[in-house]
Amino acid sequence: xxxxxxxxxxxxxxxxxxxxxxxxxxxxxxxxxxxxxxxxxxxxxxxxxxxxxxxxxxxxxxxxxxxxxxxxxxxxxxxxxxxxxxxxxxxxxxxxxxxxxxxxxxxxxxxxxxxxxxxxxxxxxxxxxxxxxxxxxxxxxxxxxxxxxxxxxxxxxxxxxxxxxxxxxxxxxxxxxxxxxxxxxxxxxxxxxxxxxxxxxxxxxxxxxxxxxxxxxxxxxxxxxxxxxxxxxxxxxxxxxxxxxxxxxxxxxxxxxxxxxxxx
Amino acid sequence: xxxxxxxxxxxxxxxxxxxxxxxxxxxxxxxxxxxxxxxxxxxxxxxxxxxxxxxxxxxxxxxxxxxxxxxxxxxxxxxxxxxxxxxxxxxxxxxxxxxxxxxxxxxxxxxxxxxxxxxxxxxxxxxxxxxxxxxxxxxxxxxxxxxxxxxxxxxxxxxxxxxxxxxxxxxxxxxxxxxxxxxxxxxxxxxxxxxxxxxxxxxxxxxxxxxxxxxxxxxxxxxxxxxxxxxxxxxxxxxxxxxxxxxxxxxxxxxxxxxxxxxxxxxxxxxxxxxxxxxxxxxxxxxxxxxxxxxxxxxxxxxxxxxxxxxxxxxxxxxxxxxxxxxxxxxx
Numbered sequence: 001x002x003x004x005x006x007x008x009x010x011x012x013x014x015x016x017x018x019x020x021x022x023x024x025x026x027x028x029x030x031x032x033x034x035x036x037x038x039x040x041x042x043x044x045x046x047x048x049x050x051x052x053x054x055x056x057x058x059x060x061x062x063x064x065x066x067x068x069x070x071x072x073x074x075x076x077x078x079x080x081x082x083x084x085x086x087x088x089x090x091x092x093x094x095x096x097x098x099x100x101x102x103x104x105x106x107x108x109x110x111x112x113x114x115x116x117x118x119x120x121x122x123x124x125x126x127x128x129x130x131x132x133x134x135x136x137x138x139x140x141x142x143x144x145x146x147x148x149x150x151x152x153x154x155x156x157x158x159x160x161x162x163x164x165x166x167x168x169x170x171x172x173x174x175x176x177x178x179x180x181x182x183x184x185x186x187x188x189x190x191x192x193x194x195x196x197x198x199x200x201x202x203x204x205x206x207x208x209x210x211x212x213x214x215x216x217x218x219x220x221x222x223x224x225x226x227x228x229x230x231x232x233x234x235x236x237x238x239x240x241x242x243x244x245x246x247x248x249x250x251x252x253x254x255x256x257x258x259x260x261x262x263x264x
Numbered sequence: 265x266x267x268x269x270x271x272x273x274x275x276x277x278x279x280x281x282x283x284x285x286x287x288x289x290x291x292x293x294x295x296x297x298x299x300x301x302x303x304x305x306x307x308x309x310x311x312x313x314x315x316x317x318x319x320x321x322x323x324x325x326x327x328x329x330x331x332x333x334x335x336x337x338x339x340x341x342x343x344x345x346x347x348x349x350x351x352x353x354x355x356x357x358x359x360x361x362x363x364x365x366x367x368x369x370x371x372x373x374x375x376x377x378x379x380x381x382x383x384x385x386x387x388x389x390x391x392x393x394x395x396x397x398x399x400x401x402x403x404x405x406x407x408x409x410x411x412x413x414x415x416x417x418x419x420x421x422x423x424x425x426x427x428x429x430x431x432x433x434x435x436x437x438x439x440x441x442x443x444x445x446x447x448x449x450x451x452x453x454x455x456x457x458x459x460x461x462x463x464x465x466x467x468x469x470x471x472x473x474x475x476x477x478x479x480x481x482x483x484x485x486x487x488x489x490x491x492x493x494x495x496x497x498x499x500x501x502x503x504x505x506x507x508x509x510x511x512x513x514x515x516x517x518x519x520x521x522x523x524x525x526x527x528x529x530x531x532x533x534x535x536x537x538x539x540x541x542x543x544x545x546x547x548x549x550x551x552x553x554x555x556x557x558x559x560x561x562x563x564x565x566x567x568x569x570x571x572x573x574x575x576x577x578x579x580x581x582x583x584x585x586x587x588x589x590x591x592x593x594x595x596x
Contacts, residue, residue: 056491056495057494058491075494076494076495076497077495077497078495078497081495082491082492084488084492088488088489088491090489090492090506090510091590101496102496105496105497105498105502106496156496
């Protein structure tokens with residue numbers, strides 16, 4: 001399991017603006033193993049989403065590059081599925097049809113119609129959405145939409161799953177529920193996941209490693225914290241666990257002492 | 265779909281089965297009573313005003329005279345249709361006789377050439393406006409999509425569209441007429457030139473609102489959805505079909521309805537100006553005719569033009585409701 005799956009080498013990016021180039025990121029070096037769950041945490045504006053978008057291929061790095069299994073990443077593709085912050089489901093398609101669009105695209109020839117149907121239903125069941133799979137996004141709650149978004153990403157059978165604050169817009173209870181689902185699924189399928197989060201508890205609970213980023217502009221990786229807690233993790237049991245709380249305070253210290261955000 | 269649940273039928277149905285009688289009566293008064301009252305008040309004002317306007321062709325027609333002229337137009341149409349039938353019967357009998365005398369005889373089948381009735385003119389105008397509109401939409405929607413997709417294409421086309429948009433299509437009419445007569449030269453024309461003139465004039469006015477609104481609709485596709493499309497690696501055609509089209513349909517239909525409305529107005533004027541058969545020509549002919557019935561007949565045409573325009577717009581609305589994914593959006 002120690003073979004490097006995804007590798008970011010000296011990644012940096014500059015955006016052209018009318019007032020000259022704006023440097024968002026520099027010197028991002030990160031190696032991620034197959035099946036690893038990595039969180040990116042940092043204050044807003046630190047370029048977390050930019051890192052994710054570069055891995056997704058939606059942005060092109062101006063320096064350095066990304067290798068996935070030794071191949072260079074330079075355009076978006078379904079092997080790097082993205083779960084977007086605001087679900088980004090097509091509002092005119094039902095949950096089933098949203099997943100179907102992805103499945104039709106990825107398994108165009110490799111699955112028969114019946115196999116596709118089964119696979120779509122399997123993935124919706126995985127996120128506990130099988131009861132409402134023929135509802136449209138405007139007929140289901142925010143948490144349910146995000147579940148469908150995750151099902152869509154899982155259904156692409158991605159090599160890396162990229163999650164951009166997937167639970168940011170949800171209430172605390174729904175979020176906890178979805179985190180548990182995500183842990184379960186990730187351990188079962190052994191997906192490689194990069195997740196952006198603002199939430200310290202979420203990061204410690206879910207991750208194998210937490211990548212903490214310095215403040216932008218010109219942001220880079222500040223510290224990487226390895227979370228050595230056994231799986232499966234139980235949020236109640238961990239609440240009083242000294243190791244868990246230690247990791248938690250490490251992240252907090254980084255965010256609120258070393259990288260205190262200066263509000264303008 | 266259950267017809268008993270249709271908003272126009274439901275209150276009557278509920279009234280009959282006795283569900284919340286008072287509420288249903290209120291609903292019916294609002295749905296039927298108020299519009300009828302409005303129409304009645306309008307007719308009164310019309311009648312009152314008409315009786316005070318005296319023209320060189322006599323009194324301005326009120327509702328009563330207009331209705332009488334309508335009846336007379338219906339009668340004329342019936343008479344003309346009888347004449348036409350009689351003509352074909354005579355021709356048939358004559359030809360049969362010829363053939364009976366000599367089976368080798370050459371028989372001629374001629375078309376009836378009576379003057380078009382009022383209803384022929386309506387049909388003619390409808391065919392012209394619909395074909396011009398459809399052809400324009402076939403051109404404008406793809407252009408609008410291309411322009412909406414790319415800001416470069418938008419920058420390139422926008423000045424041209426902005427310049428041509430405010431031009432009254434009637435200004436094109438002389439040019440269209442000359443071009444059609446120069447270019448469309450065949451011995452066996454499928455369409456007559458008058459039809460083509462009106463149709464191309466309609467087409468020219470239908471292009472711009474459709475292009476602009478389609479482009480604006482395409483531009484409403486959010487970056488999020490574009491990202492989804494990119495991550496899925498959708499090809500261009502699937503991207504258009506699955507993401508761009510559903511997203512832009514509401515705006516596209518706004519443009520199509522504006523176009524259709526303008527087209528109907530422009531067509532009547534074009535027919536008047538160019539003497540192309542249709543409702544406009546009917547109005548013009550009656551005006552030139554100058555009999556005591558003329559104003560009444562023109563008034564019939566005015567009302568009919570309004571009603572047809574209204575029906576066309578409702579038709580577009582129904583198509584929009586059928587193809588739009590968001591059935592809950594209010595359409596008006």
